Amino acid sequence: MSNQIFQTLKELATPLRASQCVLHKHELLICGGYDQRACYSYHILKNEYKLICEYPSDVQLNEHCVIKLKSNRLLSFGGNKYIKRYTLLMKYVSVWDNISNKFNNYNQWIPFTDDHNHPIIIGMNYYYNYEGVRAVIGGSNNHLLFITCYPKNIHIFDLNRYQFIKHDTLPILDCIGYHCFVLKSENKQEQEMMKTNEKNKIIKCCYNNSFQFHQLLVCNYIAPFNGYSYVCINDIILFFGGFHYHNTSKLVHKYLIQENKWKTFQNTLPSPLFDCIAILNEEYNNIHIIGGQDNKRRTLLTHMKTKIRIWDVSHLVMICLFILMKNK
Structure with missing residues (x-):
């Protein structure tokens, strides 16, 4: 059954785990992975890969983070006290187009700098550990970078002012890392975020100049796990x-945000998998699952996709309504 639900796509150019991936039109930009500096564009329609660039040779990737900013810019940051901290920027132009000489400064990782061309390294002065870090973009102008990282930190970096504007501690007993962190905007003033912790808690963080934390229900099957891939679709x-520990899961779970309910599906991944990345395509009808490790800790070349309507019936209803309305 799982083999029918997940369609196998062309293998990755190199085995990848703990990769980062962002969407650019019909491209998935795969930005490195654990000890892998190469970045590729996967063209969804062509089912092909092209090399974009590599991270600088002095950058060691260890569960890093990549966020898409405005104007087709990518922000990448990571590091800890044992691994050199860095913050890099890429201005991306599609490698599938004919790139002229005027784009010489594009498609390469360069230092992230302020308006005076001074390098900015996010978290350097606070000695944050960004291994397994998670971040989302929010704010009224998409200028705030919300970051959650080990051990229990949540903070906000203002991308316009190039500085932190808020630091807080999550109300949890255990440490976080390799977790789920997604954003759901209630309105322009308040940012509501869902933070899932690997130790039996989900924390809802509401921000309106200060944080408010609320504990929510967590599914027993997923509570002990981390290193899962995840996507947020509507609610x-x-x-x-x-x-x-020694257990690798192939289960698929669904959390309904508004209802605060969980569902564990009978359908599963084709095989146990962790440290993979999941991302939606531009039309929001397919989920791509890229790389990862299996239950023998082997890093994989796997790339597969699955239809959203299999996991979310409401999405099928919306598609049907859209088609009916369009036909009228």
Whole structure:
């Protein structure tokens, strides 16, 4: 059954785990992975890969973070006290187009700088550990970078002012890392975020100049795990696989945000998987699952996709309504 639900696509150019991926029109930009500096564009319509660039040779990737900013810019940051901290920027132009000489400064990782061309390294002065870090973009002008990282930190970096504007501690007993962190905007003033912790808690963080934390229900099957991949679609979050000590999961879970309810599906991944990345395509009808490790800790070349309507019936209803309205 799982083989019918997940369609296998062309293998990755190199085995990848703990990769980062962002969407650019019909491209998935795969930005490195654990100890892998190469970045590729996967063209969804062509089912082909092209090399974009590599991270600088002095950058070691260890569960890093990549966020898409405005104007086709990518922001990448990571590091800890043992691994050099860095913050880099890429201005992306599609490698599938004919790129002229005027784009010489594009498609390469360069230092992130302020308006006076001074390098900015996010988290350097606070000695934050960004291994397994998660971040989202929010704010009224998409200028605020919300970051959650080990051990229990949540903070906000203002991308316009190039500085932190808020620091806080999550109300949890255990440490976080390799977790789920998604944003759901209630309105322009308040940013509501869902933060899932690997130790039996989900924390809802509401921000309006200060944080408010609320504990929510967590599914027993996923509570011990981390290293899962996840996507947020409207009011649901889907979780694929995960890892806990010697156990690797192939289960798929769904969390309904508004109802505060969980569902574990009978349909599963084709095999146990963790440290993969999940991302939606531009039309929001397919989920791509890229790379990862299996239950023998082998890093994989796997790339597969699955239809959203399999996991979210409401999405099928919306598609049908749209088609009917369009035909009228």
